[in-house]
């Protein structure tokens with residue numbers, strides 16, 4: 001079982017082929033056991049595949065961590081009408097940068113996962129909704145789908161199994177909210193991307209009001225390896241309730257930012273060790289464990305195992321393992337203001353707490369950052385968070401409160417220092433990548 | 441700018457091809473808007489009317505959708521959209537300085553176009569390339585680890601009509617109209633150009649290779665490799 005086994009610090013599965021020559025082609029993918037998982041899956045009953053994924057403990061990699069196999073199991077019994085799989089490839093949560101490089105380097109990993117998942121849930125038309133702002137990723141996905149049709153992995157009677165599947169790769173057009181699964185479905189139906197009331201959940205009434213599974217790219221890309229190597233293999237990595245490997249994305253003030261695929265439960269201290277530490281001559285100040293919607297952490301959280309339970313117990317969320325790392329040169333008020341401007345910009349406007357609340361938080365934070373705020377402004381901000389959190393229509397509103405509440409919690413003094421000095425006490429040049437270099 | 445009848449006919453045919461990709465034709469609206477944008481460089485009243493007619497919608501219904509999404513332009517766009525990420529991480533790593541420098545250099549602000557019609561400058565949100573911060577997107581291709589000077593140079597070369605290659609993407613940045621057509625789902629044959637992954641993407645894989653680190657070999661028997669400890 002999971003506890004007794006020591007795995008290597010890094011466990012590349014999804015990323016294993018990214019460095020291969022022409023890694024994105026079918027030929028390269030097949031040379032690395034590509035579509036072996038599909039062949040194995042097609043020899044099984046769909047229900048067995050769902051059981052295997054349940055057994056593996058795989059939890060959604062798109063942020064919320066919902067058990068993937070259980071989600072598939074929620075679909076009602078087939079009624080003869082269509083059922084859909086929609087892959088969420090909208091990746092827009094600030095700090096999150098794993099799905100895009102995955103699809104650029106290994107689009108077939110996703111395509112194979114889509115075919116297996118579709119077979120398991122009885123879907124004959126799947127969609128990949130990719131954000132529109134990554135044209136080369138869209139090219140690679142379209143080509144991968146074309147290659148898969150030509151090789152008989154898509155289309156009619158796939159590999160002689162009698163199973164039919166079409167994939168449509170769909171480009172969005174710029175809107176963070178379209179990553180929220182029900183907004184994504186509205187957008188895919190050709191509407192403004194605004195969240196839907198739940199219930200009904202997509203499993204019951206999703207795309208075109210039909211039973212629909214929405215899963216993240218990394219979740220679906222994990223399926224082929226689970227089918228090929230079994231649930232026990234998957235569970236031999238990670239922690240008891242957060243099994244398997246996951247991509248940790250390190251960005252910001254680290255020596256070697258990048259993608260590090262490791263067992264869930266790895267700590268930031270261990271990851272920093274692999275990434276060469278905080279950039280030379282500096283020290284860690286604050287970081288996000290899972291994107292900007294997850295409350296920030298500080299150096300006191302270096303040893304928190306990064307799995308769903310333990311990050312939550314420490315007061316944040318694992319989210320998308322988007323580790324944005326900031327050293328002591330960074331002004332936390334500036335960071336919070338910018339994130340808040342982002343949420344205000346991306347608020348879809350459907351509900352009042354988020355639409356109005358993010359706007360007002362932005363105004364107050366601007367004042368504070370300019371050194372013209374007061375200490376009461378901090379209470380006003382916390383009050384505004386109170387009015388959004390739990391009252392917004394979707395999780396975007398809740399997410400908008402995370403940076404504000406957590407930065408005030410850990411760095412109250414820094415907000416006050418702005419007021420005392422009547423300006424931001426930080427030099428923005430010192431925190432840039434090119435600080436000190438003569439490249440202005 | 442009115443769409444000539446012949447062009448309109450071709451666009452209508454292509455729009456029907458897009459509709460055929462979906463069980464319900466309204467799903468085609470976003471790609472159709474990318475397509476009309478590829479013709480005129482923005483979503484014009486004519487383009488909206490065409491989409492509305494083909495989908496049995498009112499022009500107001502189509503406009504309501506078009507205005508929701510930041511990639512759809514309401515006035516003619518430059519040949520190249522230069523988007524500087526100024527979300528928190530990129531801003532801190534230098535995105536703010538890059539944006540300011542470009543704005544001054546080009547003499548335009550957010551969502552404004554240079555007089556020669558070449559460049560539309562934008563502040564953009566996180567584009568999922570944080571490990572390459574600060575990031576600049578030109579027509580939605582990645583320019584990684586930029587500086588104010590490197591970004592200015594990119595714009596100078598674009599304005600001089602040179603081919604400019606992104607860090608991770610096609611062999612050269614295509615025009616705004618060309619990439620809009622790709623986003624409508626009409627491939628331009630460039631998928632095999634460029635790298636599979638940049639250095640930051642491969643940081644973890646390479647480190648694992650050097651140390652012999654792997655996922656367990658089978659069935660959770662936990663091969664404890666890792667004799668070497670190089671970091």
Ligand SMILES: Cc1cc2nc3c(=O)[nH]c(=O)nc-3n(C[C@H](O)[C@H](O)[C@H](O)COP(=O)(O)O)c2cc1C
Nearest residue numbers: 060061062088090091092179180181215216219395
């Ligand atoms: C504002 C907002 C943005 C989101 N963006 C994404 C996204 O870009 N990609 C993603 O997979 N999930 C995103 N999610 C989560 C999805 O709603 C959903 O939980 C996820 O796609 C389910 O897939 P999973 O179970 O495989 O994680 C977002 C949620 C919210 C509230």
Ligand code: SF4
Nearest residue numbers: 348350351354394397
């Ligand atoms: S919380 Fe914000 S994004 Fe979500 S529905 Fe309300 S206004 Fe829209």
